[in-house]
Amino acid sequence: MTSLLQAVAFDSWILHVLVWGPMAAMLHVLLEDEERSGQIAFGWTLALFVVSLGLWWSFTVGDPGFQMASSVPWIEAWGVHYALGIDGISLFMVLLSSFTAPIAILGSFRYITRRRKSFHALMLLLQTGIIGVFTALDLMLFYVFFELTLVPMYFIVGVWGGKRRIYAAVKFFLYTAVGSLLMLVGILYLYAATAGAGDGSFAYLDILGASLSMREQLWLFAAFALAFSIKVPLFPFHTWLPDAHVEAPTPGSVVLAAILLKMGTYGFLRFLLPFFPAASQHPAVVTVMLVLGTAGIVYAAWVAAVQPDAKKLVAYTSVAHMGFVVIGIFALTVTGIQGGLVVMISHGISTGALFLILGMLYERRHTRLTGEFGGLARVAPMLALALVITALASIGLPGTSGFVGEFLALLGTFETHPVTAVIATSGVIFAAYYMLPMVQRVLFNELDREENRSMPDLSRREIFILSPMVALMIVIGVAPTPILERMEPSVDAILERVHTTPPAEEPADS
């Protein structure tokens, strides 16, 4: 496999293809007629996913640096580069994204009934943004992709969403924009900081070389952290998420939960820790992040437990899960960060699947209120099986991907912050407290509603969508080591940097 990839110079083109392929697909979709748009989009994304699998073999295990990197000046006058590359952290984000895309698009076939062409075009545009975010090695490029994901999502929620779609879309947009624009100011500060003598640069590696005083680091940390915390979303910046999820159409929810939220935590790892190593281990900063992460875990679980709307419930569980990621990261231990990363992957798959299943239920019954269901296991055993496995993966049952992530994240946190970890561990109780009642209300109890009696089970397409996700949940749960070993060198490198880079001297004035 490796030699085959070498023969076709895989490393040199793969990232560019993954970034721009969806854009090309978008043009293709726009040129074709409405009827075929879904198939075209699916075909493209599936092909891109298959190609992206080559990354698994092409990636050199044990190399902490950026691989398959390339850099071309983009806006030379500003020192902006079109620079792409991946390390162990982005590798899995890229794979997860390209895995989710065809699934989300396939999941839209019945849900999206009007303006399909535009919908699929936007989904593909979104995909370009997503892959761009995870591969960009230039801050301006990153920012462009980061914002680029907002617009398609705004329209996906706003055009194809539910009753309060506009409110949700605007809330999502503005919330996220506040953070990201402040981050932009931070980025420009970094740019100015690299300027020193001569022109500044937005290149990731150049900015790593900039020396910042503690004071500067704290301010910049705040600017970046706000942007990413809103994206994560970290309590108390989370209220956009339930609204967005409830209103978004299924594929939108899937991508939102599976990928977009990860951009926040990815940003923590990719930018916050390496850029501001001193601020990242400042006790006040660490305390705030840990407290907010833990609060999110417990609080979101509580709120989730009393939601009558299943989608809202799952949305809140996302907040709880991402809380695990955040505490894992800010524990500043290898185990914690690795755990956080696995939670990211696992949450992407399991929550994506949950949203797909809820979407399937919605297609059948046009409601998401759990009280409207009940006893579905009798009429839809396949759906029941999928929902149960997914729910279990979501609450972190050992043997599923969720457990590996949460276990490692908590273990890593415990090493440095035992009390936080113990409080966060109570999240496993609350996870059962919110998820099982939902499963019960939907699948179990009496099949007492006439409408539900005629509900069809999963179609072949739906089985095709869900089975790879379910399989992955279990595979990752049983054998996560291949993933862990690919991520570890990069994580080590980040931690190494955090622990060994002192802040620059405070400037005399200011």
Next chain:
Amino acid sequence: MTLDFSTPAHYLLALLPEIVLSVWGMVVLLAGVWRGDGATSAPRAGSGNLAVLAMVGVLAAAFANGWLYGLTPGQGSPMIAVDRFHLFANWIFLLAAMLALAISPAYVRRQRLQEGEFHALVLFATVGMMLMGGTRDLIVIFLALEVMSISAYVLSGFNRRDPKSAESGLKYFLLGAFSTGFLLYGIALVYGATGSTNLGLIALAIGSDAAVGGLLHVGIALLAIGFAFKVSAIPFHMWTPDVYEGAPSPVTAFMSASVKAAAFVAFARVFLVGFGGIPESWYAIGWWLAALTMVIANVIALAQTNVKRLLAYSSIAHAGYLLVAIVALNQNATAGLLFYLLVYTAMNIGAFAVILCVSGHGEERLGLHRYAGLGARHPALAVCLTIFLLSLAGFPGTGGFMGKIFILQGAAEAGLWTLSVIFVLTTVVSYYYYLRIAWYMWMREGAGSDEPDPVTVPLTMRFAMGAAVAVVIGLGIFPGGGVSFARAGAEGLLTAGALLLGAAP
């Protein structure tokens, strides 16, 4: 060829684009008279050609402007500045004129306006703008400003049958003249304090402490007020929403883009070259004007339901962003100013073009609710408007984003962090009202088919929109050329100033 301003003929060369355009304007005026106008009799077939004729003039001026790149300006600080700054500004005005001419014919014909005069006035206003950008003398700046303004007063009141247009013209005229008084008083005081109206000499006088302090400071403040009125900075913005709403849409499009641009170009030249030596005298004024303008304009815009008025407030808000560039007082910011003005011209006129198409026969469809379901009915128009709105909002992938980045870079270089934060936060506020138009277009169902939908998009309009989209997207994705070009322009401005101050390398 080197320009030597001791030879009077060389002034003619230096002013070639302006002269071409002036002459052409008269030609258009005469052609209009000769052909007879729609105001009194039924429009004749093919009378749209007058607009095309005017556009040819703009093209000719553009050629002349391109030719000027081959000239090297001589030493000293002559009245006419043949520097890159001037030439870049000319491109902006010519682009604005071109787009305005392209979007207006259908409207002019529908409303049976005097074509020849209308198009000629556009050209004359453009001449005034080009002169504003191209002179180093306060007297000429005043003259050019008046040439531009008087044309603009007339244009905004041009639709005499429409009381709104007349009201708009009156308000613009009264307040414009009122503010001109302040500007003029400022010029007089600066002249008295420094002994010259030439910016170069003023700068020298300031640099050598020969200026009279009190007079100078008050003069600078009054000049700032005069320009603040023209760029519609808060609190000197009161005329803007009314005038923009009342004026015929093509005129609003033209004014909102290029009048503002001209004012900013002159503002920049006067303050950066002339008063660059004593920024402390106007830094605080600029800072507060920028901050107030950004905050208040964006906030008021939230409450608007008339799209035209909304864009008027949006244009005020943009004045705030651009003021940041002036306050930053460095090359990057100035280049950002030029770049942003270019993009702004394209996106703003583009947006007004769509509004014009939607607004119907006599501009009766300006309410936000008219846009409901537009995306389904006229997807191409809606896509264009969405692109323009995203660019106005400053979204990545559009020129508006690159422009904002450019200005923010300048601000960052100058250490204007508070202003930068206000800048981005008010940008978030602006997202709301820009997106609101977008959500009406795409996310709401139309009112139904009970009334006919008289949207027509003539050929020239398509051309204008296409060009505007091309500029906005092109500069959004590959801004490199534009950036270097704008930097060269800023360099032209600032090195000239620095040379005079004796502080250049």
Next chain:
Amino acid sequence: MTLAPLSGLLQEGAQPAAYEPVLPGLIVLLPLLGFVVNGILAMRVGARAAAAVRAGGDGPERPDDGHKRWVTLVGPGVVGLSFVLVLLNFAGMFHADLHDPVVVTYWSWMVTGALEVDAALQLDQLSMIMMLVVTGVGFLIHVFSVGYMHDDPGYARYFSYLNLFVFFMLVLVLGASFPVMFVGWEGVGLCSYLLIGFWFQDREKADAGKKAFIVNRIGDFGFLVAMFLVFTTFGTLAFPEVFSEAPELLEYGGAAVTAITLFLFLGAAGKSAQIPLYVWLPDAMAGPTPVSALIHAATMVTAGVYMVARTSVLFAMAPVSSAVVAAVGVLTALLAATIALAQHDIKKVLAYSTISQLGYMFLGVGVGAYAAGIFHLMTHAFFKALLFLGSGAVIHAMHHALHGTHSHADPQDMRNMGGLGASMPVTWITMWIATLAIAGVWPLAGFFSKDEIIWYAGLAASSSYPALFTVLWVLALATALLTAIYMTRLMVMTFHGANRTGREEARHLHEAPRVMTIPLILLAILSVVGGWVNVPEEVAASVLGLAGALPTSEWLHHWLEPITASATEIRYEHLGEPAHAAPFGGGEVLWAGLSTLAALALVLFTARAAARWKVVPAAQAAAPTGFKSLLFNKWYVDEFYDRFVVEPVLAASRFSWRVIDAVLIDGAVNGLGLVTRAGGAFVSLFQTGQVNTYALVLTLGVLAILGFVVF
């Protein structure tokens, strides 16, 4: 497969050979395979049933025969095969002189940073006993289920869950590290959840499953925290390393080890239904009765005991924790026994009895008698499984009887039974054997195991916390007496006296089919002889051991020595060797004799007394009053939890949602937007349209700037 262990088994007295595990992976995998096969079959059945429901019917009443044959073959078959493999391994180990556990590593599961967790199985004497119980008793229960679930449309689904349970249980007992054990630990919880809620159409049953899972998760929380503590202390989570390093790394009675063991015990309390987390187990009786036998009596609920025994080294180093374990065990035993006295549901009585017996086991491991705890675990698995299966047979019969007349009486309520002994003799007799066994009547299994625990509890009083352990010992004795009472009450109400089912129904009562009775008989035999593997030397030599006629002497004790030795050593080292006497004097034989006599006497007395009670069928019965109602209502513990745990959490949840989220956070966010927009609308009011106003504003601006410049 090597035949060496087989030949070793045949050649008595051969030299101790090295132990070679025989396909340990297959032992675990076979049930998983069964789960997959049965699961696929279940899905096909389910799809067909679903189609029937959609067509307007209610789905099939009975399982599909075509599938059923395969399920019947695969379900019990895989467990049976596993049992055979376990026997082979046991034979190998039996003849080997094994000191250190054999760890079979398959792949590295989680490797990151300092953490290395392998997917590895650990074969040693303890896991061997557990495997024997799990697969052996499990197999019998599978076979019994074939009869019991005969008519259930979810037949295939049932067996798939049951197979999955066996798989996870085997992972639990075989796991070579804390995390692997935890996989099984939560996995069995999952199966328990699925099986309790097996008849999920019934809301109460689904609720019971959910309750079980959530309460168990509280325990799992403790397990997780304990793992974190272990990892930060030892840098590893693998059993062999942790246990061998514990004596050096940990301080005896130190905070670290106490914390670890207390958190571990929280986990054990959840899984093994101890105070304060026992409340799920009675509700868990909602599941099919064989499930109660397998999961909620014989295997899963004993996992906590197994875990304490497994980590005996740690517990031995934490005297406080050990005391807590013992005290909680005894209190649970007593509390559950009192509640069992007043319950009418036959399964509820057995459930509380299970809780009570688990309490004994914890007392055993709490006082350092790890082997005794495991011993009781094993014998309990025999007789409690038998009791449950017997009750299953009774319920099965009752169900058929009531079904025949379309009566809606509760088939599990003992007040509706009575006199069943006549119609189902095998069940009757085997259940009596189990009853005597659990009551501790000589020479049945329960006598030896329970007696040993009580004896050790008494001995503990001489080493640490004498007062506490004396009290515990007394309570344990008292509970033993209560056991005899409530079990006899159960037997009498069910099998003796007048029949209360109704005349018509009584004609439908009949003995269970052979597929159900044979497991009963086998378990009855085990309930008799099961105790003989560990007859204490002193007892064996006495009249109670028929002067040495009973076959083995402390075999289990010695067998488990490699596991418990270091723990015992630590205890002895720090507490001194306990005196060989009960708190109030007397030797082992004396107390054993006393207790069996007391038990026998109470059984007889209760039987006579109960025969005279006037039991009214449930439908006509009045609600219990006074102290009886307190017991009947389980000391109102559920209500207490509802009031002080569940409701506050729910209230907090609602508050978080409705107030913090909707009002505070969203209110702030939307409020900010609203205020901004309102501000905009307000400021725009200055835009009056009047030129003079505009000029005025402009002039004010001018004045402001000039004022700024001039001053």
Next chain:
Amino acid sequence: MLTEALTTSALLFVIGTFGVLVRRNAIIMFLCIELQLNAVNLALVAFSRYVGVEGQVFVFFVMTVAAAEAAVGLAIIISIFRHYRTVNVDNFNLLKW
């Protein structure tokens, strides 16, 4: 001398400004603006006595421009008079908020 001239100029300018603020007749307002311009002219002439001739040149330009403004302004006022039959600016408020 300069001081007096400038003071007069400033006073005139203020009077003009005040007139614009208080008068409602569009033509009178325009006349007040003309007064402002003439105030500036006075200042320019006064300055040019000390610093050079440009000031006086400037005055001519200003006067010319004022004339042009007057032409356009009156035209605009007539145009609106046709709609409202009045030149009182209080009546012109179709455009607001």
